[in-house]
Amino acid sequence: MTTALSRTQIARRxxxxxxxxxxxxxxxxxxxLVANFVPKDREVIYHSENGILGMGPAPAPGTxxxxxxxxxxxxxxxxxxxxxxxxxxxxxxxxxxxxxxALLGAFEVSRxxxxxxxxxxxxxxxxxxxGAMDLAAGAKAVxxxxxxxxxxxxxxxxxxxxxxxTARGVVKRIYTxxxxxxxxxxxxxxxxxxxxxxxxDLQARTGAPLRLANDWRxxxxx
Amino acid sequence: MTTALSRTQIARRxxxxxxxxxxxxxxxxxxxLVANFVPKDREVIYHSENGILGMGPAPAPGTxxxxxxxxxxxxxxxxxxxxxxxxxxxxxxxxxxxxxxALLGAFEVSRxxxxxxxxxxxxxxxxxxxGAMDLAAGAKAVxxxxxxxxxxxxxxxxxxxxxxxTARGVVKRIYTxxxxxxxxxxxxxxxxxxxxxxxxDLQARTGAPLRLANDWRxxxxx
Amino acid sequence: xxxxxxxxLADAVAGIKDGAVVLIAGFGSSGIPVELIHAxxxxxxRDLTVVSNNAGSGRTDLAALLATGRVRKLICSxxxxxxxxxxEELYAAGKIELELVPQGTLSERMRAAGAGLGGFYTPTGVGxxxxxxxxxxxxxxxxxxxxxxxxxxxxxxxxxxxxxxxNLVYRGAxxxxxxxxxxxxxxxxxxxxxxxxLGALDPETIxxxxxxxxxxxxxxxxxxxGQP
Amino acid sequence: xxxxxxxxLADAVAGIKDGAVVLIAGFGSSGIPVELIHAxxxxxxRDLTVVSNNAGSGRTDLAALLATGRVRKLICSxxxxxxxxxxEELYAAGKIELELVPQGTLSERMRAAGAGLGGFYTPTGVGxxxxxxxxxxxxxxxxxxxxxxxxxxxxxxxxxxxxxxxNLVYRGAxxxxxxxxxxxxxxxxxxxxxxxxLGALDPETIxxxxxxxxxxxxxxxxxxxGQP
Numbered sequence: 072m073t074t075a076l077s078r079t080q081i082a083r084r085x086x087x088x089x090x091x092x093x094x095x096x097x098x099x100x101x102x103x104l105v106a107n108f109v110p111k112d113r114e115v116i117y118h119s120e121n122g123i124l125g126m127g128p129a130p131a132p133g134t135x136x137x138x139x140x141x142x143x144x145x146x147x148x149x150x151x152x153x154x155x156x157x158x159x160x161x162x163x164x165x166x167x168x169x170x171x172x173a174l175l176g177a178f179e180v181s182r183x184x185x186x187x188x189x190x191x192x193x194x195x196x197x198x199x200x201x202g203a204m205d206l207a208a209g210a211k212a213v214x215x216x217x218x219x220x221x222x223x224x225x226x227x228x229x230x231x232x233x234x235x236x237t238a239r240g241v242v243k244r245i246y247t248x249x250x251x252x253x254x255x256x257x258x259x260x261x262x263x264x265x266x267x268x269x270x271x272d273l274q275a276r277t278g279a280p281l282r283l284a285n286d287w288r289x290x291x292x293x
Numbered sequence: 294m295t296t297a298l299s300r301t302q303i304a305r306r307x308x309x310x311x312x313x314x315x316x317x318x319x320x321x322x323x324x325x326l327v328a329n330f331v332p333k334d335r336e337v338i339y340h341s342e343n344g345i346l347g348m349g350p351a352p353a354p355g356t357x358x359x360x361x362x363x364x365x366x367x368x369x370x371x372x373x374x375x376x377x378x379x380x381x382x383x384x385x386x387x388x389x390x391x392x393x394x395a396l397l398g399a400f401e402v403s404r405x406x407x408x409x410x411x412x413x414x415x416x417x418x419x420x421x422x423x424g425a426m427d428l429a430a431g432a433k434a435v436x437x438x439x440x441x442x443x444x445x446x447x448x449x450x451x452x453x454x455x456x457x458x459t460a461r462g463v464v465k466r467i468y469t470x471x472x473x474x475x476x477x478x479x480x481x482x483x484x485x486x487x488x489x490x491x492x493x494d495l496q497a498r499t500g501a502p503l504r505l506a507n508d509w510r511x512x513x514x515x
Numbered sequence: 516x517x518x519x520x521x522x523x524l525a526d527a528v529a530g531i532k533d534g535a536v537v538l539i540a541g542f543g544s545s546g547i548p549v550e551l552i553h554a555x556x557x558x559x560x561r562d563l564t565v566v567s568n569n570a571g572s573g574r575t576d577l578a579a580l581l582a583t584g585r586v587r588k589l590i591c592s593x594x595x596x597x598x599x600x601x602x603e604e605l606y607a608a609g610k611i612e613l614e615l616v617p618q619g620t621l622s623e624r625m626r627a628a629g630a631g632l633g634g635f636y637t638p639t640g641v642g643x644x645x646x647x648x649x650x651x652x653x654x655x656x657x658x659x660x661x662x663x664x665x666x667x668x669x670x671x672x673x674x675x676x677x678x679x680x681x682n683l684v685y686r687g688a689x690x691x692x693x694x695x696x697x698x699x700x701x702x703x704x705x706x707x708x709x710x711x712x713l714g715a716l717d718p719e720t721i722x723x724x725x726x727x728x729x730x731x732x733x734x735x736x737x738x739x740x741g742q743p
Numbered sequence: 744x745x746x747x748x749x750x751x752l753a754d755a756v757a758g759i760k761d762g763a764v765v766l767i768a769g770f771g772s773s774g775i776p777v778e779l780i781h782a783x784x785x786x787x788x789r790d791l792t793v794v795s796n797n798a799g800s801g802r803t804d805l806a807a808l809l810a811t812g813r814v815r816k817l818i819c820s821x822x823x824x825x826x827x828x829x830x831e832e833l834y835a836a837g838k839i840e841l842e843l844v845p846q847g848t849l850s851e852r853m854r855a856a857g858a859g860l861g862g863f864y865t866p867t868g869v870g871x872x873x874x875x876x877x878x879x880x881x882x883x884x885x886x887x888x889x890x891x892x893x894x895x896x897x898x899x900x901x902x903x904x905x906x907x908x909x910n911l912v913y914r915g916a917x918x919x920x921x922x923x924x925x926x927x928x929x930x931x932x933x934x935x936x937x938x939x940x941l942g943a944l945d946p947e948t949i950x951x952x953x954x955x956x957x958x959x960x961x962x963x964x965x966x967x968x969g970q971p
Contacts, residue, residue: 074965092745094954116908116954120618121542121691124952125908137739138687140839144543152908152943154952155687157694157722158542158568159626162619163926166639167859169954190644196634197570198605198615200645201593205619208638234520239642314517316726336517338680338726342768342846343919344723347680359773359967360915366771367823373714374680376724377915379922379950380796381771381854384847385698388867389631391726412872419798419834420843422873423821427847430866431631461870627863630851632882633887636861653862654891659861662883687947719915720948 073267075248080292081216083108084263085174085246088214089115096120096165096206098175098188099143101216105174116152118170120202122161125153142202165202166209173210175203177217177242178234179227182252182279184242186213187234209237219247219276226278228252228259249273251290259283263290295489297470303438303512305330306485307396308469310436311337318342318387318428320410321365321395322439327396338374340392342424343381347375364424388431395432397425399439399464400456401449404501406464406476407436409456429460441469441498448500450474450481468484471495471513480504485512519681519731520710522705524554527704528731529667531560536698538625538667539567539577546689547740548641548673549576550733554672561585565627566665568618568692572598572741581605590665592618598741617645620662622695627729628664629698637662648708667700673737674723677707678714681728682721697727706734747909747959748938752782755932755960759788759897766853766895766924767795767805773919775968776901777804777943779934779960783899787904789813791963794853794893796846796920800826800969809833816891826969845873850923856892856954857926865890869943895928901965902951905935906942909956910949926956935961 076084078101086108089095091255096118106128109115117126119141126149128142135146152262164170177188187205207213220226228245245252250273251263264273266289274281298306300323308330311317318340319325328350331337337349341363348363349370355388386392399410411425429435439449450467467474472495473485481503486495488511496503521527528551531537537555541547556579563586570591571577578601580586581667589611594602605611616624617639623657627635640646650661672693675686683705685693697703749755756779759765765783769775784807791814798819799805808814808831817839822830833839844852845867855863864887868874878889900921903914911933913921924933938961 098565116745118954119688121545121688123688125946137820138689140545140688149946151940152906152910152944152953154910154944154949155690155947155950156949157690158618158692159695160952161621163858164952164954165852166623166637167926168620169857190587195607197594197603197613199593199595200617202617202618204617204643204645205639206939208641209619226895236643250679288947311731328775338517338865340726341916343773343916345916346726347718357916360917362771362773362916373712374678374682374716374725376716376721377719377918378721380726380920381923382724384850385626385630386724386726388628388865389698391629391698391930412709417835419822419831419841421821421823422843422845424846426845426871426873427867429845430869458871461757464648623860625860631866632851632884633864633885635855635863635864638859638861654861659860684947692948703797717948718919719912719950720945 073265073272075265076290076292079104081246081248084290085214086218089172093171094118094169095172095174096170096210100176102174102176103143118164120161122156122158122164123153125150162205165205168209168211170210171212173206173213175213175215177215179229179232179246180215180242181229181232182259185232186238186242187232189233189237190235192234196216203237207241212243213241214244214246215242216246219249226276249276260284261287263288265290295487295494297487298512298514301326303468303470306512307436307438311394315393315505316340316391317394317396318392318432322398324396324398325365340385340386342383344378344380345375347372361453384427385501387427390431390433392432393434395428395435397435397437399437401451401454402437402464402467403423403451403454404481406462407454408464409454411459413455414456425459429463434465436462436466436468437464441471448498471498482506483509487512516537518679519728520679520725521730521732522679524550524732527551528537528554528558531555531558533560534562535560535668536564538583538693538700539695540672540696541740542691544740546673546691546693547576547707548671549738549740550734552576552580553706556580556583562587566590566667568592569596570594570599571594571711573743574601575667575742576740585689586611588612588614589613590616592616592621592738601674602734603726609739615645617736621728622692624662624665625695625699628666629695630698634663667696667701670700670703672697672703672705674705674707676709676711676716677705678711678716680713681731682716683723684716684720685722694723697723703704703728704730706732706737708737745782746907747956748907749828749861749958749960752778752960754778755958759783759786761788762790763788763896764792764794766921767793767900768900768921768924769968770796770919772968774901774919774921775804776899776934777966777968778962779899779932780804780808784808784811790815792816792818794818794895795822796820798822798827798830800824801971802829803970804968814839816840816842818844820843820844820849827939843873850920852890852893853927856894860892862889862891864888875963875970895924896930898924898931900925900927900931900933902933902935902939904935904939905945905959906939908941909953910944911951911956912944912948913950922951925951931956932958934960934965935963936963
């Protein structure tokens with residue numbers, strides 16, 4: 072019997088891989104949960120596109136500062152060592168390859184690491200891109216966190232993205248509810264699978280060919 | 294009998310035309326003298342390419358700060374209201390049309406306002422351009438201060454520059470030892486002449502055709 | 516004497532013309548020049564192009580400006596912040612044009628205008644719908660999209676402190692787009708919570724040197740943006 | 744723990760490779776990282792390309808580095824500051840290559856590298872000898888020269904204060920090229936007159952955020968540049 076990971080568990084799993092001292096941008100949604108689970112002995116520096124480096128946890132109720140918010144417009148705090156800068160410099164950091172990691176949500180990721188995470192195919196609501204394309208194009212590594220399939224069971228890991236692209240060939244690793252997958256020039260390598268899941272089951276729920284790494288292991292869930 | 298203006302007098306004359314509240318960059322050499330002669334009731338904000346806006350007069354002996362220097366590497370002071378910024382922003386101001394005036398020295402100026410002020414034709418010494426081209430290309434107005442002729446009597450105002458160009462068509466006004474001349478699409482208009490000088494004399498010392506403005510007057514020298 | 520202070524909000528926005536490109540600072544509700552936007556509404560200029568990261572939320576400030584129908588076009592990276600109801604209504608009704616620009620490209624395009632550059636090549640957006648129709652060039656083996664400067668006729672800025680030369684400092688991340696917009700507009704108008712004596716700001720910590728600022732108006736108790 | 748402090752000048756410059764492009768901050772004698780330059784001389788890397796606004800004066804620091812003969816090429820805007828005797832001798836003898844770049848273009852090219860851009864169009868230099876052989880493009884009726892990013896393998900920076908995350912503030916106009924060079928190099932090495940506790944620098948007045956810095960070494964009494 073397979074236990075798919077919850078959103079919290081996906082975030083928890085990804086958090087274990089963030090290196091000490093890394094500069095990290097957490098995308099809107101699921102990725103923002105990651106900050107809660109990074110091991111306490113690691114010092115991770117969080118970046119926000121509106122000009123903050125060194126964000127700390129959410130403020131205690133009543134101490135919120137309207138001028139300290141993150142990209143999701145949530146209140147944040149500053150850690151000792153934090154810095155404030157203007158938007159253009161914030162994007163110098165993003166576009167210029169200065170961030171070690173961007174953890175992003177996605178609608179789809181392709182076999183080649185193409186990322187689709189900014190626009191749905193819905194024409195009625197206005198589109199919004201924000202900093203998604205800059206971040207995807209510029210971070211040293213992009214990791215995607217997402218459910219392995221859509222709510223109605225269609226794969227999100229696909230041969231070619233059907234949603235509008237955010238950037239081509241940028242995703243290096245995918246953390247899903249079912250697996251941890253590396254995107255490599257030689258294809259998609261499954262590093263970890265949810266406990267109880269077989270490779271064939273995983274492949275059946277994936278829209279692009281997978282390869283099982285020799286040293287694969289079950290995802291460790293607390 | 295014609296009295297040519299001294300370098301100090303050229304600087305003094307140009308200084309009278311700097312408007313109150315102007316942002317001004319003074320080039321190396323003769324233009325730096327201008328700051329001494331701006332009427333005291335005008336507030337002029339001096340810019341230096343190494344990241345200073347609001348330079349004041351030279352410091353009193355013994356109070357020099359090695360980290361407060363101008364483009365000529367001379368010690369300066371900061372006025373109340375001064376600001377410090379990095380080099381790239383200093384050139385945003387210069388290139389981006391934010392300076393009202395650049396007062397520059399020159400080897401030659403052409404009828405069309407081409408400026409030659411960065412390189413001699415001497416091959417033995419290394420060339421140096423500094424910020425000359427950025428300033429010439431970007432200031433809202435470029436005024437040139439120079440002797441009317443070379444030491445051996447050749448004109449510096451010419452049909453076409455023989456020295457390497459700094460920028461094309463940028464000079465708006467020329468203050469020389471003999472005249473104040475506006476560079477216009479209709480040609481070079483003489484606004485003022487040194488006392489005692491005839492238009493024919495001036496034209497004879499100039500390498501491009503001049504026109505005498507209807508309201509021309511003698512240069513007022515203290 | 517160089518004195519950029521003006522007495523009233525009406526003086527601050529005087530002369531803004533119909534058809535103007537107006538850069539409006541702020542990100543979410545932080546750094547929005549609420550009072551200047553309402554002064555612009557009162558001033559009455561129409562057929563405006565507004566450049567702002569978001570499309571306003573609630574019914575005040577940027578949303579109120581949009582609601583007047585005087586904004587022909589919005590150039591923006593993310594017009595769908597929660598509460599962007601006014602924009603969504605106008606957009607659904609086809610009553611406003613939207614130019615969607617990646618956020619970093621938006622900021623960099625304004626910087627290019629302020630810096631006097633003719634354009635730049637960015638890796639952002641290559642191969643996406645937002646690069647359609649744009650020149651793509653391969654430089655050192657990587658593809659880049661050509662982007663052009665985005666200049667404002669006017670910029671509306673909120674600052675924390677200003678002096679009479681127009682030197683500015685901001686409050687926290689309210690800084691966001693303001694320093695870039697200040698340099699990118701022909702007429703930069705600032706509302707400052709506090710106006711201090713010349714010399715009171717440390718030269719080394721001034722964020723926007725006064726050369727980028729044209730008018731400063733004192734707004735001691737600025738309202739929060741995005742109110743219902 | 745993120746700790747960019749290193750114990751010695753030798754540790755600070757360890758690993759700089761032969762053939763490296765080295766960005767050296769400073770303007771005239773202000774902001775020159777004298778001790779780091781001498782550490783680089785001791786370290787011994789050769790066949791270097793040095794990017795610096797001037798060519799050094801006197802016989803110390805940059806002039807001393809040039810005198811070792813290990814600098815193949817200098818990219819520079821103004822190599823003829825008074826006292827640039829070492830460079831002038833090398834140049835006259837044909838022993839060093841010079842790429843002369845307008846100062847604003849030099850700075851902007853490094854910024855483009857740091858900002859991840861592929862290049863930009865500048866009005867500076869159009870129609871001059873320094874634009875020869877370069878693409879010229881007319882944009883909105885004005886001519887611009889295409890310029891490419893200038894990236895450093897290493898940047899050597901002098902700061903006034905630093906913390907262990909590498910956040911920096913400078914002293915007066917010694918700031919000059921440092922913030923831009925810090926973002927333009929793969930390995931940014933800083934000598935700081937003072938190293939302070941994390942949190943001691945005001946977040947709003949940090950000039951170079953630590954993300955652009957890799958190593959910080961404490962040099963409490965930096966020597967003046969350009970000594971005989």
